[in-house]
Amino acid sequence: MSNSNRKNTLVAIPAFNEQENIGNVALCVKKEFPTFDVLVIDDGSTDKTKTEALNTGVKVISFPFHIGGTAAVLTSYMVALKHGYEYLVKIDGDGQHKPEDIERVLQPLIDDEADISLGSRYLENNDQEENDSIIKIVGRVFSSTIINHLTKNVEISDITSGLRAWNRRALEILIHTYFNEDSLPDDSILWPVETLIVSNKSLRIKEIPIEVLPRVYGKSKSFSLRKMVGYPIRLIILLIRELW
């Protein structure tokens, strides 16, 4: 059975103010994988993201106000667990991921080679690094160094990758861990924190090379001055907390 015929997979697309991109992303995923359930999680957008997503006929969860990426991702975990999905795939709502890469990212989970699979921009694809700005490269090297130092058995080349897939076992462990903590991770360090949990709980993680397309509409929300200053500080705090 090919991956695209599986019925037990949920594709989650968190989105915040992505009215120009979300319809196209949702439609492409639906067209590529007609048997997969597609869920858009609208993180309190102030534009027409929710309407555009609903127009494509996919399922939509809409937050009453903007809460952040962590809440959107954890909601997709909860929905996948409650509805008995075997696999969850998360793809960005900005149209930078190719929907056909979903199948490749899912494959290690189906073959039971990993519990979590990540799409990496930097694995066997050095062209991507040449296209990146110096700030992006420095940020990537810095975060990878810190996380790879903190983890025992995990080495990740693209720690902030937005194309990810989880199996049920990983989702159960992750949701249990997050909900047992008093404090949820900040949006910018959700993936580094998750990598630490993966390492501590001995979950298997695998990276798959993918290509990331440039944004067609709108601006990236990851490169505001506040986020660029806040991200390294939060990583250092994470390092202090883990080493202490």
Add this chain to the structure above:
Amino acid sequence: MNFERYSLFGIGFSIFIIFIDLYLLKKRKIRGGTFTRWLIIGSGTGIVSAVPAVFTLFYEILGTEVLISSVTVMSFMILLLLIFYIDYKLNSLNDKLTKLVIKMSSDKYDLKQNREGSSQHKDQ
């Protein structure tokens, strides 16, 4: 290096704030942003207490007669502790609210699914 009594008191107070801040971080009770904010405030209080000459800058700019009184110092410290407590509580409420929204959103999705499922069943 000889410190005046008020300097020692201020440094002790700043160490207290930084200690509580680190403790809450270790216990994972505050987010990184809140920790950073209070680390900066705690360090700032310590520096100002250790080098009170910093205050003379304000003294010159504002042109006030009295530099700082013990009542002001005590009020400032109590106010700072209160803000710290409120910030910590807000941080904690923010996390509880986020978890609540996650649970409610997934429950709402369940209801929607059930309704769709039952209407499909009726149609059949």
